[in-house]
Amino acid sequence: MDQSYLSKADVLLAVRGLTKIFGSLKACDSIDLTIGKGEIHALLGENGAGKSTLVKMLFGSLEPASGEIYWKGDQVRIASPGQARQIGIGMVFQHFSLFEALTAAENIALSIDDDTPIMKIAERARSLSKAYGLPLDPFSHVGDLSVGERQRIEIIRCLLQEPELIILDEPTSVLTPQEADRLFETLERLKGEGKSILYISHRLEEVKRICDRATVLRHGKVVGHCDPRQETAASLARMMVGLEVKNVVREAPATDAGRQPLLLIENLNRKPATPFSVPLRDISVSVHAGEVLGIAGVAGNGQGEFFEAVSGETLQDKADIVCVSGKGVGRQGISQRRLKGAAFVPEERLGHGAAPAMKLSENLLLSRYRTDAKEYLGAAGTIRTGRIAAAARRIVDMMDVRKSAEDPEASALSGGNLQKFIIGRELDREPKVMVVNQPTWGVDAGAAARIRQALIDLARSGSAVLVISQDLDELFEISDSIAVMHDGRLSQPIPIGEATFEKIGLLMGGADDAHPPRPFEETL
Amino acid sequence: MRIELVKRPQQSALFSALSPFIAFGLTIATGAILFAALGKDPLETLYFYFIDPLTETWSLHELAIKAAPLILIAVGLSVCFLSSNWNIGAEGQFIMGAIAGSILPVVFPDFQFWFVLPLMLLMGIAGGAAYAAIPAILKVRFNTNEILSSLMLVYVAQLFLDWLVRGPWRNPAGFNFPETRSFHEYARLPEIWAESGRAHYGFAFALIAALILWFVLSRTLKGFEIKLIGQSPRAGRFAGFSAGRMVIFAFVISGAMAGLAGISEVSGAIGQLRPSISPGYGFTAIIVAFLGRLNPLGIVAAGLVLALTYLGGEAAQISVGLSDKVVRAFQGSILFFVLACDTLIHYRIRLVRPNTAPAEAANV
Numbered sequence: 001m002d003q004s005y006l007s008k009a010d011v012l013l014a015v016r017g018l019t020k021i022f023g024s025l026k027a028c029d030s031i032d033l034t035i036g037k038g039e040i041h042a043l044l045g046e047n048g049a050g051k052s053t054l055v056k057m058l059f060g061s062l063e064p065a066s067g068e069i070y071w072k073g074d075q076v077r078i079a080s081p082g083q084a085r086q087i088g089i090g091m092v093f094q095h096f097s098l099f100e101a102l103t104a105a106e107n108i109a110l111s112i113d114d115d116t117p118i119m120k121i122a123e124r125a126r127s128l129s130k131a132y133g134l135p136l137d138p139f140s141h142v143g144d145l146s147v148g149e150r151q152r153i154e155i156i157r158c159l160l161q162e163p164e165l166i167i168l169d170e171p172t173s174v175l176t177p178q179e180a181d182r183l184f185e186t187l188e189r190l191k192g193e194g195k196s197i198l199y200i201s202h203r204l205e206e207v208k209r210i211c212d213r214a215t216v217l218r219h220g221k222v223v224g225h226c227d228p229r230q231e232t233a234a235s236l237a238r239m240m241v242g243l244e245v246k247n248v249v250r251e252a253p254a255t256d257a258g259r260q261p262l263l264l265i266e267n268l269n270r271k272p273a274t275p276f277s278v279p280l281r282d283i284s285v286s287v288h289a290g291e292v293l294g295i296a297g298v299a300g301n302g303q304g305e306f307f308e309a310v311s312g313e314t315l316q317d318k319a320d321i322v323c324v325s326g327k328g329v330g331r332q333g334i335s336q337r338r339l340k341g342a343a344f345v346p347e348e349r350l351g352h353g354a355a356p357a358m359k360l361s362e363n364l365l366l367s368r369y370r371t372d373a374k375e376y377l378g379a380a381g382t383i384r385t386g387r388i389a390a391a392a393r394r395i396v397d398m399m400d401v402r403k404s405a406e407d408p409e410a411s412a413l414s415g416g417n418l419q420k421f422i423i424g425r426e427l428d429r430e431p432k433v434m435v436v437n438q439p440t441w442g443v444d445a446g447a448a449a450r451i452r453q454a455l456i457d458l459a460r461s462g463s464a465v466l467v468i469s470q471d472l473d474e475l476f477e478i479s480d481s482i483a484v485m486h487d488g489r490l491s492q493p494i495p496i497g498e499a500t501f502e503k504i505g506l507l508m509g510g511a512d513d514a515h516p517p518r519p520f521e522e523t524l
Numbered sequence: 525m526r527i528e529l530v531k532r533p534q535q536s537a538l539f540s541a542l543s544p545f546i547a548f549g550l551t552i553a554t555g556a557i558l559f560a561a562l563g564k565d566p567l568e569t570l571y572f573y574f575i576d577p578l579t580e581t582w583s584l585h586e587l588a589i590k591a592a593p594l595i596l597i598a599v600g601l602s603v604c605f606l607s608s609n610w611n612i613g614a615e616g617q618f619i620m621g622a623i624a625g626s627i628l629p630v631v632f633p634d635f636q637f638w639f640v641l642p643l644m645l646l647m648g649i650a651g652g653a654a655y656a657a658i659p660a661i662l663k664v665r666f667n668t669n670e671i672l673s674s675l676m677l678v679y680v681a682q683l684f685l686d687w688l689v690r691g692p693w694r695n696p697a698g699f700n701f702p703e704t705r706s707f708h709e710y711a712r713l714p715e716i717w718a719e720s721g722r723a724h725y726g727f728a729f730a731l732i733a734a735l736i737l738w739f740v741l742s743r744t745l746k747g748f749e750i751k752l753i754g755q756s757p758r759a760g761r762f763a764g765f766s767a768g769r770m771v772i773f774a775f776v777i778s779g780a781m782a783g784l785a786g787i788s789e790v791s792g793a794i795g796q797l798r799p800s801i802s803p804g805y806g807f808t809a810i811i812v813a814f815l816g817r818l819n820p821l822g823i824v825a826a827g828l829v830l831a832l833t834y835l836g837g838e839a840a841q842i843s844v845g846l847s848d849k850v851v852r853a854f855q856g857s858i859l860f861f862v863l864a865c866d867t868l869i870h871y872r873i874r875l876v877r878p879n880t881a882p883a884e885a886a887n888v
Contacts, residue, residue, distance in 0.1 A: 335764035
């Protein structure tokens with residue numbers, strides 16, 4: 001047991017043998033965890049390791065099957081989030097639960113149980129935001145705020161309850177490096193006041209930087225407690241993944257000046273489709289044969305809108321705004337663009353890239369019924385199920401997709417395996433142009449390495465690959481040059497040799513487009 | 525003690541097969557209690573409901589007559605519901621199909637050739653399809669709610685029919701009764717086995733339509749498109765299918781089927797237009813479609829079962845004196861139980877004892 005370093009009086013929360021079972025899956029298998037007063041404790045693990053399940057049990061939104069929770073030495077049963085808040089546990093979720101049409105103060109008021117007047121809440125929020133260096137105007141509408149600012153609302157909302165333990169679920173996944181730095185300062189300040197923080201992440205560098213202790217989960221079990229500052233990123237990764245992750249091999253691209261741009265986008269504009277979506281402003285970019293172009297950016301800066309415009313899910317006014325293999329396809333839909341040699345992988349796997357309740361073979365047909373019509377369709381539009389099943393098997397073998405049945409429904413696969421299948425479905429066509437949005441989001445390290453390698457190999461075989469990603473490490477690993485999307489604009493691509501985290505980070509924060517900073521940030 | 529529904533990792537094949545039978549059993553039990561509470565002998569009532577109609581040839585013919593419109597409409601509706609288009613207005617499309625198909629024999633009674641009947645059928649199909657296109661176009665163009673618009677158009681169609689048969693289309697030789705002139709013999713849909721009973725070719729149309737749509741839905745790209753758009757519209761758009769065109773397609777197909785059912789009913793079973801030509805086939809067909817799990821072959825079976833409850837309901841009204849309202853409530857309970865039992869396909873039931881940890885009261 002790792003309690004030795006804490007005296008009994010210093011223990012804030014202790015968990016013994018906590019277990020949660022979903023069907024036949026043990027999401028959490030007799031977890032032990034001890035959090036001391038005034039420490040930042042990291043909960044490390046890959047996607048699906050059981051971090052979220054554990055945290056939900058601590059916050060009262062899931063009921064454990066067995067095991068005990070001790071709060072300051074007394075056994076407690078946390079039956080609801082309200083109860084958790086009452087005893088002093090607060091949580092900041094990864095996906096914010098904010099109403100975009102309301103102001104920050106109104107959103108905070110909604111989560112407070114008594115009916116404190118809104119002006120009073122705004123006042124307290126303002127003083128908290130000053131005290132902790134979290135600039136926020138309580139009367140701004142959430143819809144107008146950046147993701148970082150929205151997170152501040154969640155944190156202030158949590159602080160208003162005066163919790164002793166704050167749980168943060170992947171807080172930096174939506175932040176620029178600079179915004180993350182700011183968050184870390186706030187966390188240090190909270191720690192200085194004796195508050196404890198449970199910090200969930202799979203980013204090893206930041207865990208090493210700010211956390212005092214770490215508990216590592218793998219497949220629902222605790223595989224180790226450690227001091228992250230004593231470990232290397234590689235040793236932490238080994239604990240998380242259980243084996244060495246293979247490095248991606250990237251050779252320099254051929255530098256042939258006469259290369260053709262296979263994907264050419266010129267002056268792409270798009271009005272916002274809903275009041276809260278981002279307009280695209282004058283985006284021009286080209287991707288050449290043999291090249292991987294990365295597009296970095298904080299989530300919600302127009303990446304989704306950009307992907308839809310390039311894929312042809314929304315059309316452009318003029319044909320030559322988007323050119324695939326030299327042909328203007330701006331006024332043609334996604335099927336026509338596929339016929340010109342383009343392939344697309346959207347961000348959301350279930351419900352966009354694949355239909356959850358359909359089998360893998362049917363999901364293969366989904367994106368290829370036009371390009372491979374001769375192969376997959378018979379007379380009068382009948383479906384040749386045998387050939388499609390064979391092709392699905394080929395893709396499963398090629399990408400090493402692990403599945404539980406011969407031809408399971410897409411929703412039965414884990415995120416990583418489904419993503420491997422979806423990427424494989426497009427690679428199998430040997431596309432000339434490949435556009436991928438968040439290729440490894442929520443995918444385990446092994447599958448992610450495989451997907452990245454496949455994208456590089458595709459480019460080196462003479463295709464143009466455009467990768468949109470929030471994961472800077474990933475972009476630096478696979479891209480030949482990186483452009484940054486901010487507020488619907490795209491920066492000039494920076495060749496990988498000249499790109500640094502700092503440079504890209506500044507662009508992600510909007511340094512490029514000369515936005516005046518928001519006035520209230522100045523006053524704080 | 526608390527009851528929890530736990531999602532099954534895969535849908536249960538056992539309960540897919542068992543669920544209709546469990547539902548039927550529960551319906552029977554509910555019916556028996558209901559009938560007993562009304563002071564009727566439950567066994568006798570159930571006998572008249574489910575057994576008696578199957579004992580004679582003529583009543584089997586009646587079964588086919590009742591089942592034909594239900595199956596035809598429900599098969600069309602399955603295309604709508606599979607693609608997530610909620611067409612509740614099949615009753616109106618049925619009536620409009622009947623009206624459009626009746627133009628020839630009612631307005632041009634002297635136009636008597638062999639091709640009148642095929643023309644009437646085509647006009648009935650076109651009438652139903654055109655009427656269904658109204659809510660579809662409203663949905664695509666103005667994003668209106670098709671549930672409301674299609675339902676409201678039912679009342680428009682019913683009142684339009686009422687006005688026609690009392691006004692301009694009233695039989696001049698009909699002693700002011702609200703009905704059109706009887707169709708001439710070229711306008712009548714013939715009977716299948718005239719010697720043994722009244723069942724007309726509408727039943728054959730229903731079976732053919734069910735077979736064709738079963739093939740389309742299960743074996744062709746069009747069927748794939750219908751199901752994909754219904755299940756995940758964004759994936760459908762990503763596949764390059766147009767959701768707007770699918771709305772029109774689904775409504776037109778189901779309207780055409782309802783229209784064919786309507787003209788078959790008046791040219792086959794009734795022989796003229798009256799203020800009321802349907803005992804709610806268009807609404808019952810919604811039940812039939814879901815009872816048949818939106819599978820055209822399942823719909824054939826479900827249509828026969830529902831038709832049986834219609835006949836049985838009439839028989840029970842006559843022989844045991846059950847009220848018309850009770851009959852409808854009983855019919856409704858079938859759908860209720862079928863939908864409830866289908867939950868078991870995706871979920872299993874677990875009884876949970878509350879966690880009685882001693883710390884229940886501890887400092888919370």
